[in-house]
Amino acid sequence: MPVDSYDAIPRFAALDLLSTLVVVVDDKGAVVFANAALESAMGMSRRMLEGGEFAQHLSDPSLLRSGLGAAHGQGYAAMSFDTGLQRAVQESLFVHVTVTAIEHSELKLIELWVLEQQARQDREERLVEQAQANKELVRNLAHEIKNPLGGIRGAAQLLEMDLETKELREYTQVIIHEADRLQSLVDRLLAPHRHPHQLVDLNIHEVCERVRSLVLLEYPQGLKIRRDYDISIPEFKGDRAQLIQALLNIVQNAAQVLSEKLDNGDAEITLRTRVVRQVTIGRQRHRLALELHVIDNGPGVPDHIKERIFYPLVTGRDGGSGLGLPLAQTFVQRHHGLIECESMPGRTDFRILIPLP
Incomplete structure (x- = not known):
């Protein structure tokens, strides 16, 4: 029996909370429901997608068609494959597709994982x-x-x-x-x-301003620390001293590798805060998270230590202890967060993620 797509929306409304791209199709492959993440990724509204064959939006439609046919004929539980997801304006996304049969129904749940995201x-x-x-x-x-x-x-x-x-x-x-x-x-x-974990209500921008003032006192000439704050970020429970120390370690590291630019007067560090939604940190899904970037215009992390910069005693500077980043990672993880780094000559970005309530 065909399923009315509009009647199906309340049933699958919870799928809108996921960041995974999800679509529900009937036994003929027609779209019954598409979640908000899929709408955003494809640049198409749910109403435009509903009723149409979803396989047409894939680089190789036969993969999904044959899979749905096998599911209908043999009653298998799930299948998966890699293909491209065609989009309205932007270039296609390479995705890993999982098709799962919904129990006691002719409907199929299709999940699409962007391989870069995975x-x-x-x-x-x-x-x-x-x-x-x-x-x-x-x-x-x-x-x-x-x-x-x-x-x-x-x-x-x-x-x-x-x-x-x-x-x-x-x-x-x-x-x-x-x-x-x-x-x-x-x-x-x-x-x-x-030291025990002492949680208080804190504003991340107070932490940023404290670190900014400390580093500028240490480097009064030649260094600019730019602010790019999202002032709507709510307060959260955190250990003020630990977060100040974690951020200070990262910003000091950035300032120390900018020695040549300091002499030329064009050394620059940017502190950027944002809110991100539906973030996974260590298998744990979080509805909201703080995203704090420390971006510098220095020479970048040496290639031979890029994968080991959070290891204790690993440093790319003469005289460095190799303890600043591991300690920063430890303090952030005590807040159930994580620090990542992306680096190339001219731009290094340390990204701190901390879940928000």
């Missing part, structure tokens, strides 16, 4: 897993270093008391100094795990 979700998932593994490794390693380090320093101090000449005491001073330097490094590695 690759992005996979990358986000790897970043979350990588950061968690790094956090455990660093914490365990720091504890293993901390205990013998105290013994080395104490032994050097006792030895120094028994030495009679200044020349010999200089050697123990070197041991003590280096032990203190390593202790400072260990303290920084353990810092995220020592």
Whole structure:
């Protein structure tokens, strides 16, 4: 029995909440319902799509037609294939298509995943897993270093008391100094795990302004930090100190790699805030999220460390500790968020995502 498309809308209205492109077709492949994400991607309204054969909008219509025929004749559960999605104005999208039979109905649910989007979700998932593994490794390693380090320093101090000449005491001073330097490094590695998560209502632009003022005090000449804020972003629960430190680490890193442009007076960093909808972070779907970009016009992240910049002790600068970005990632993940980076010569973009209520 044919299904009236307008009667079907309330039944499938929840599909409008998804960012996945979704269409429901009858047993002949005619569109019964198309969700808002599909409307937006194709540049066509739901009313224009309904009643027409959906296969006509694919680069290879035969894939969907044969799949629907097999489903009707053999009662299979699901099938999938890759093809192109033709659009009204823009170029076609390469998509992964999944066709699922709806139980107790002749209708079929078709989901279309933009392959670039799928690759992005996979990358986000790897970043979350990588950061968690790094956090455990660093914490365990720091504890293993901390205990013998105290013994080395104490032994050097006792030895120094028994030495009679200044020349010999200089050697123990070197041991003590280096032990203190390593202790400072260990303290920084353990810092995220020592302080409780203190949540307060905060405005992300207060965090941005605080970081902006601190960095401009450090670099008063040659650096511009531009604001591009969406002032409609609501307040959310967060740890003010941790988010300030996370953003400060990223902005300071950006300023440090702009040394040549600082001398020329054309170093520039942009702080941009936006709200994004229907975001997936580590398999968790969020209706709204804060998107904070830190964009600089520097030389870009060196190719040989692009995939490892959030690993502890990995740095592209002489004298860098390699701790700023891993700590920033840890602090943002404590807010159920994520930091990503896209970089090329002349433009590096660190993107912070944090779910909003």
